Amino acid sequence: MYETLMNTLREFFGRGALKTCLIIAVSCIVVVLSANVSSFFREAMARARERRCWRSTVVVMGVGLFKFLVIFVLTRFFMTAMHYQSALFAGRHGRVTEQNRSAVLMKWGSPHEQKELGISHTRKRILITRQLQTRTEKPRVLSESYWKDEELPVKAVDGRMPQVLSVKEEDRNVAVSQKSIVSADVEISVQNNPRTLGNANYAGYDDVWRLEYVVANRSKWHTTARMSFPLPARTGLFDGMYVKVDGTNISEKTQSSGSSVHWSTEMAPHSQQIVEIGYRSRGLEHLRYIPRRMTQTGHYRVTMNIMGIPASELDYPIGSMPPAEKLLDIKGSRYKLTWKLDNALTSYDIGIKLPMAQQPEYHFARLIREAPVGLILLFILLTVPCIVTGRRVRIEIIACMGAAYYLHYTFMGRLAELVSDFTVPFLVSSVAIIILMAWFRAFNRHAKGRSVRDIIVFSMMVLCYPLAIVDSERTGFWMQVFYIGSLLYFCGLIVAVRMLPRRRTLHHTMK
Numbered sequence: 001m002y003e004t005l006m007n008t009l010r011e012f013f014g015r016g017a018l019k020t021c022l023i024i025a026v027s028c029i030v031v032v033l034s035a036n037v038s039s040f041f042r043e044a045m046a047r048a049r050e051r052r053c054w055r056s057t058v059v060v061m062g063v064g065l066f067k068f069l070v071i072f073v074l075t076r077f078f079m080t081a082m083h084y085q086s087a088l089f090a091g092r093h094g095r096v097t098e099q100n101r102s103a104v105l106m107k108w109g110s111p112h113e114q115k116e117l118g119i120s121h122t123r124k125r126i127l128i129t130r131q132l133q134t135r136t137e138k139p140r141v142l143s144e145s146y147w148k149d150e151e152l153p154v155k156a157v158d159g160r161m162p163q164v165l166s167v168k169e170e171d172r173n174v175a176v177s178q179k180s181i182v183s184a185d186v187e188i189s190v191q192n193n194p195r196t197l198g199n200a201n202y203a204g205y206d207d208v209w210r211l212e213y214v215v216a217n218r219s220k221w222h223t224t225a226r227m228s229f230p231l232p233a234r235t236g237l238f239d240g241m242y243v244k245v246d247g248t249n250i251s252e253k254t255q256s257s258g259s260s261v262h263w264s265t266e267m268a269p270h271s272q273q274i275v276e277i278g279y280r281s282r283g284l285e286h287l288r289y290i291p292r293r294m295t296q297t298g299h300y301r302v303t304m305n306i307m308g309i310p311a312s313e314l315d316y317p318i319g320s321m322p323p324a325e326k327l328l329d330i331k332g333s334r335y336k337l338t339w340k341l342d343n344a345l346t347s348y349d350i351g352i353k354l355p356m357a358q359q360p361e362y363h364f365a366r367l368i369r370e371a372p373v374g375l376i377l378l379f380i381l382l383t384v385p386c387i388v389t390g391r392r393v394r395i396e397i398i399a400c401m402g403a404a405y406y407l408h409y410t411f412m413g414r415l416a417e418l419v420s421d422f423t424v425p426f427l428v429s430s431v432a433i434i435i436l437m438a439w440f441r442a443f444n445r446h447a448k449g450r451s452v453r454d455i456i457v458f459s460m461m462v463l464c465y466p467l468a469i470v471d472s473e474r475t476g477f478w479m480q481v482f483y484i485g486s487l488l489y490f491c492g493l494i495v496a497v498r499m500l501p502r503r504r505t506l507h508h509t510m511k
Contacts, residue, residue, distance in 0.1 A: 011080045022076060025069045032066055070395050075379055078406050079372040108195050108204055109236035112283040113351075115290045116184070117213050117275065118230065121176040121223040121267070125149065126169050132162035141165065176223050182214040182272065183299035186289060192308030192333075193282065194357050201357035203285050210278045214299075217267035228262040229277055241279035286317045288351030291341065300341035302350050307334050313355035321348040364416045364425070367466050371409045374465045378405055381457045381486065388493045391450065401437060401458055408433040408462055422470075430462050 013019045035041045045059060126148035134140050134157045142162065146152040148169065154161060187210045195204040217223050231238060242251050245265055254263040267273065289302055304323075306314070311330035316322060323337035339350050379398060386393045408429050415425035437458050441451040468478035 011083070022073070025073050029066070029069055029073060067393050067395055071379060071383065071393075071398060074399055074402050075376060078375050078402050081406060082368060082371045082375065082409065108202075109281060109283045110233045111286045111288070112207060112232035112236075112281065113288045113290060113349075114209065114211075114232040115230045116292050117181070117211065117215075117277070118228040119180040119215060120226050120228075121178060121180065121217060121219065122173040122226065123176050123219075123221040123223045125172050125174045127172045128167060128169055130167045131165040132157075133165050134158070134162045135160045173224070176219050176221060178218045179295065180215050180217070180225070181292075181297055182216045184214075184291075184297060184301070185212045185299075186210070186302045187305070188287070188289065188303070189305040190287060190307065190309070190352065192354070195284070203354035203357040204282065205284075205287065205354060206280070206282045207287060208278075208280050210276070212274065212276045214272055215267075215275050216272045217269060220269050222269060223267050224264055225267050225273075226262065226264050227275065228260050230260045232281070233283065234259045236281055236283065239280045242277070244274075244276040246274055247276075286351060286353040288317055288320065288349050290349050291346070293347050294345050296343050296345055297341070298343060300344065302339040302341070304337045304352065305334075306337065306352070309333055309352075309354060311335060315353040315355070317349070317351045317353050319349055320351040321346065364413050364422070366472075367469055368409050368413055370469045371405075374461055375402060375405055377465070377482075377486075378402070378458065378461045381461070381489075382454060384490060385453065385493055386450075388490065389497055397441075397454065400440060401454070404433050404437050404458070405461065426466065430466075434459050434462055 013022050050056070127145060128148050128151075129143065129145045132142040132144070132154065134142065136158055142157070144152065154164065156162075189208040191206040193204050193206045195202045215225065215227070217225065229243070241261070242249055243254050243261065243263065244250065250263060250265075254261050256262075265273065291297075291300065291302075310333045311327040314327055321339065323339050325335075325337055337352075379402065382398050382401065383393055385391075411432070412425050412429035415428060416422075419425055434455070438455050441455055464478075464482070468475055468482065471478065
């Protein structure tokens with residue numbers, strides 16, 4: 001409590017010109033309240049009011065300035081207290097920090113970005129290197145290289161055949177350039193599985209991958225196909241991983257280095273192999289499959305089975321293409337998305353982006369953060385009608401209602417720590433504070449109309465304003481409705497004040 005009070009007071013005065021204004025305002029209020037303790041000061045003020053001269057005008061202006069300073073100080077204090085409570089609440093609930101996110105990435109995996117299977121073909125060739133010595137006046141040694149299957153005969157130098165000094169053979173693996181993937185069928189299953197760490201939620205998922213490629217050796221040579229399957233993330237758990245070639249599991253023959261799994265297989269000329277790869281894992285936030293850029297493949301299909309993610313909340317990562325299905329036409333949270341890339345050239349990826357995880361007590365954190373705006377609107381609705389109708393602005397009533405409005409949000413936040421539901425803490429806090437203020441204003445029997453009006457205004461700010469903030473998609477609309485309603489309310493008061501003297505005159509005339 002002491003720390004909360006001191007931090008609130010420290011933030012209350014602020015910096016620069018605001019600090020100077022607040023120090024002057026608080027000093028004036030303290031001086032006036034201290035003087036008001038004296039009966040002599042109160043009697044002098046009463047006599048000055050009764051006199052119809054410049055002294056009464058000065059007193060009235062001073063009282064008005066004093067009330068303005070009090071309302072200004074109260075507004076600043078409650079706003080500072082609400083900002084501080086909002087920071088405390090956000091610190092305890094739904095705090096997404098880089099440290100927490102890094103820990104989540106280490107524990108549950110990072111976003112998955114799976115690239116296409118990489119294939120390179122090589123064939124064995126024998127490179128012959130021979131050294132020749134010319135038979136000229138000044139003999140010199142020459143060196144030449146050629147492939148054995150492209151034998152190069154010895155040629156004469158200056159009309160004389162050189163002498164062969166040495167012949168060396170060396171086995172080489174030569175790259176055989178070709179587009180090796182004939183077709184691809186990629187099937188991905190994504191199950192929504194959010195994660196929680198440090199009182200914050202993260203959009204997580206469990207994914208199961210099955211990738212089947214038809215790989216061909218289109219050349220006329222016997223080749224060694226070196227295949228490299230890049231893993232979708234540098235860190236994480238890839239469970240149940242297998243690699244099959246023509247139905248035979250060769251997982252024991254594969255090797256892993258860095259962030260990829262690789263193996264080699266022999267392929268006869270103009271032959272094909274079916275390579276199937278599968279694994280289970282888990283990741284965060286988004287998932288992406290990256291086909292080879294701007295490369296045509298006769299048959300290329302990608303299928304995603306989505307479970308637990310409503311289609312209306314699904315999105316796509318930047319640089320990804322949409323599926324054939326329209327998300328607006330999909331109902332429920334279990335559905336299939338398909339991408340057909342037959343003979344297509346594309347630089348886009350294929351992926352989905354999970355909806356942002358809603359943090360615990362998200363609504364309450366947002367309400368407390370937006371509460372200062374509601375406080376200003378409440379004070380305006382309590383003071384402007386008094387000015388329009390010519391009635392005295394009751395500082396004590398405004399201060400009590402401001403304190404009640406502040407306690408409404410803090411009490412609601414404390415209830416939220418006990419009950420995870422939004423409705424119960426909101427209704428309990430709202431009803432309790434409204435009943436308390438209604439009981440408080442019920443003692444003002446001489447101004448029942450004003451009391452009823454204040455309770456209606458307070459109830460509207462306690463109930464309607466938070467609901468407008470919670471409905472984030474239509475907050476702007478509801479606030480416009482509120483502003484128009486407030487304008488009509490003030491216009492009605494002005495018309496009523498102007499009509500009141502006419503009604504009294506008409507009443508006396510009829511008598």
